[in-house]
Amino acid sequence: MGLQIFTYAIHKAGVADDSAMELIAAAGKIDSDAKVTAIVTGSGAELDQVCNTLSECCSEILKIDHEALAYPNAELIRKLLVKILPDNAVFLAVHDTFGMDLAPGLSVKTESAFVADVVEFEGVDGSNLKIIRQEYSGMVSTHVTCDISTGAVLTCRPGSFQPDEVTGAGGRVIDKSGEFGDISVGRRFLEVVEAEIGDVDITKSEVLVSIGRGIEDEDNIEIAEDLAKAMGADISCSRPIVDAKWLEKARQVGTSGQTVKPKVYLALGISGSFQHLGGLKGSPFIIAVNKNPKAPIFQVADVGIIEDILEFVPELTEKIEEG
Amino acid sequence: MEILVCVKRVPDTSENEIEVNSNGADIERDDLVYSVNEWDNYAVEEAIQLRDKVGGSVTVVTVGDDESEEVLRREMAMGADKGVLLSDDAFTGSDGMGTTAILKAEIEKGKYDLILTGAQADDGAGQIGGMLASILDVPYASLVNYIEVLDENKIKVGREIEGGNQEMNELNLPCVLSIQTGINEPRYVGIRGIRKVAKLEIPIHGASDLGISADSVGAAGARVKRVDYFVPDFGEGAEILEGSTDEKIEKMIEILKAKGGIK
Ligand SMILES: Cc1cc2nc3c(=O)[nH]c(=O)nc-3n(C[C@H](O)[C@H](O)[C@H](O)COP(=O)(O)OP(=O)(O)OC[C@H]3O[C@@H](n4cnc5c(N)ncnc54)[C@H](O)[C@@H]3O)c2cc1C
Numbered sequence: 001m002g003l004q005i006f007t008y009a010i011h012k013a014g015v016a017d018d019s020a021m022e023l024i025a026a027a028g029k030i031d032s033d034a035k036v037t038a039i040v041t042g043s044g045a046e047l048d049q050v051c052n053t054l055s056e057c058c059s060e061i062l063k064i065d066h067e068a069l070a071y072p073n074a075e076l077i078r079k080l081l082v083k084i085l086p087d088n089a090v091f092l093a094v095h096d097t098f099g100m101d102l103a104p105g106l107s108v109k110t111e112s113a114f115v116a117d118v119v120e121f122e123g124v125d126g127s128n129l130k131i132i133r134q135e136y137s138g139m140v141s142t143h144v145t146c147d148i149s150t151g152a153v154l155t156c157r158p159g160s161f162q163p164d165e166v167t168g169a170g171g172r173v174i175d176k177s178g179e180f181g182d183i184s185v186g187r188r189f190l191e192v193v194e195a196e197i198g199d200v201d202i203t204k205s206e207v208l209v210s211i212g213r214g215i216e217d218e219d220n221i222e223i224a225e226d227l228a229k230a231m232g233a234d235i236s237c238s239r240p241i242v243d244a245k246w247l248e249k250a251r252q253v254g255t256s257g258q259t260v261k262p263k264v265y266l267a268l269g270i271s272g273s274f275q276h277l278g279g280l281k282g283s284p285f286i287i288a289v290n291k292n293p294k295a296p297i298f299q300v301a302d303v304g305i306i307e308d309i310l311e312f313v314p315e316l317t318e319k320i321e322e323g
Numbered sequence: 324m325e326i327l328v329c330v331k332r333v334p335d336t337s338e339n340e341i342e343v344n345s346n347g348a349d350i351e352r353d354d355l356v357y358s359v360n361e362w363d364n365y366a367v368e369e370a371i372q373l374r375d376k377v378g379g380s381v382t383v384v385t386v387g388d389d390e391s392e393e394v395l396r397r398e399m400a401m402g403a404d405k406g407v408l409l410s411d412d413a414f415t416g417s418d419g420m421g422t423t424a425i426l427k428a429e430i431e432k433g434k435y436d437l438i439l440t441g442a443q444a445d446d447g448a449g450q451i452g453g454m455l456a457s458i459l460d461v462p463y464a465s466l467v468n469y470i471e472v473l474d475e476n477k478i479k480v481g482r483e484i485e486g487g488n489q490e491m492n493e494l495n496l497p498c499v500l501s502i503q504t505g506i507n508e509p510r511y512v513g514i515r516g517i518r519k520v521a522k523l524e525i526p527i528h529g530a531s532d533l534g535i536s537a538d539s540v541g542a543a544g545a546r547v548k549r550v551d552y553f554v555p556d557f558g559e560g561a562e563i564l565e566g567s568t569d570e571k572i573e574k575m576i577e578i579l580k581a582k583g584g585i586k
């Protein structure tokens with residue numbers, strides 16, 4: 001018999017997130033004979049839609065419907081999972097802002113091993129699960145072993161696992177709402193404040209000149225702006241540029257910024273972290289200029305140029321202006 | 324408010340090309356430039372600002388080797404009141420749980436209202452904050468980009484979630500928060516600032532000081548172990564343009580035109 005693996009499904013407005021299917025695929029990578037149980041928490045009728053979708057791809061769904069779960073407060077859900085998960089369970093969540101909130105503490109409470117941001121599973125050897133991760137913002141990868149004999153909590157990088165074909169698994173939905181009981185926690189959700197809208201809507205731009213920490217100084221932003229002007233492009237950036245307050249938040253590309261879908265994306269001095277790349281959709285043509293030939297951005301770019309942007313970009317602008 | 328901030332000394336990825344050493348056992352450590360984990364500077368700055376507003380003290384702590392003392396001193400130069408180095412040969416090879424157990428032992432020697440960590444460090448796990456909160460059995464919020472002290476027992480925090488939206492929460496104290504970059508602008512520390520704190524004493528606590536049995540931490544106690552470092556084969560990767568700068572520019576303009584990158 002295979003392992004029993006639990007996955008936590010993210011969903012919104014009755015629709016299961018892509019990551020919910022990715023986790024089921026990831027469970028299959030751990031053990032192709034695994035019995036996969038998806039856990040769905042929330043409130044109201046939309047939960048049933050999510051459960052229906054998931055029943056197409058896994059054998060069992062645990063549904064917990066409760067008013068208090070209308071917004072996914074990780075503190076509440078952790079306590080709930082501690083009640084629901086059997087001893088020594090293998091539990092998967094997605095490595096996003098919810099998973100980062102939920103998972104490390106869950107491993108403590110369930111006394112299981114914890115590995116974050118998994119990009120690949122290579123099966124189980126005895127009681128050791130074989131895992132691939134990345135370190136140093138993706139500059140190197142590592143093989144990691146995780147002893148799952150007392151259970152494991154694992155978070156998977158979004159987009160790293162290809163969802164399986166829908167098999168029509170006919171999964172059983174089991175209502176576990178009664179388990180909620182009277183959980184209380186020391187953190188109360190108040191509200192979500194939407195991000196501010198900026199001057200330019202980069203989500204609509206066809207061509208983006210995007211700058212990263214490689215621009216080195218606020219005064220140098222001008223050289224990127226000149227290039228963008230010559231190309232007829234808009235300026236976007238990576239997170240450190242916004243953290244430094246050099247550009248407004250609305251220009252940040254990435255998971256905690258905007259999701260853009262340009263035709264051409266020019267990445268200047270951007271290393272290519274997964275959180276940055278997570279904001280690039282619709283397979284744009286990516287040209288990366290970076291002085292480090294080992295920068296991870298070159299793994300995903302279509303064209304790479306190894307140059308110092310501070311010297312290269314002004315020359316490029318000049319040539320484009322010459323026509 | 325008594326605030327503890329956990330900090331870590333890490334290779335500075337913006338200053339170094341990180342490479343795998345010849346046998347894959349480690350990264351190439353010669354000539355690496357180290358600094359304080361980027362996220363931890365924001366945590367320390369936030370702690371200092373909170374202390375200046377509501378009173379109390381800021382302690383910085385790290386689990387590391389002798390050289391980690393320099394990052395404590397740097398954070399003390401920023402304005403932290405005290406530093407503690409947790410160091411012991413037995414700590415080497417700890418997994419996240421191990422590091423958490425060591426920090427817990429130190430935390431329980433004091434009485435803190437607020438414990439801050441960075442959102443993530445060099446290996447990108449983002450685990451210590453959440454583990455600490457659970458092992459101490461106090462509330463936790465990750466990726467915090469706003470803190471407001473409401474009263475002696477409550478704070479309001481903003482968490483940065485997908486799309487840059489902000490999730491507001493109220494937490495009971497004591498609690499643990501992991502801090503996201505951008506919450507503030509960490510102050511600059513010059514060489515003079517470092518010199519001012521050069522003589523301050525930084526206590527070093529080992530396993531026996533903390534009452535930790537050596538086999539519960541370090542490589543001996545780790546359920547998660549790194550086997551090796553490697554550089555994966557990503558297949559094709561980018562077509563790297565070769566030649567002189569002028570040739571690269573010419574090629575690039577051609578490509579940009581073909582792909583609709585120049586309007
Ligand atoms: C929860 C969470 C959410 C996040 N969300 C986002 C997000 O939405 N968007 C985002 O971008 N990041 C996000 N991040 C941060 C992310 O992890 C990286 O830290 C960030 O993307 C790095 O930005 P960067 O590539 O500009 O800087 P670095 O990683 O420092 O890279 C700078 C690059 O510039 C190159 N360089 C330096 N000088 C030059 C020069 N003169 N010429 C040419 N090249 C040069 C270097 O070789 C390096 O590759 C998030 C992190 C977390 C934890």
Ligand SMILES: Nc1ncnc2c1ncn2[C@@H]1O[C@H](COP(=O)(O)O)[C@@H](O)[C@H]1O
Nearest residue numbers: 329385386440441443444448449450451
């Ligand atoms: N060795 C350590 N000593 C002290 N704090 C640490 C250590 N490792 C990690 N941390 C803290 O935990 C945060 C997240 O790191 P990590 O969980 O390793 O990604 C860091 O920003 C630090 O605040």
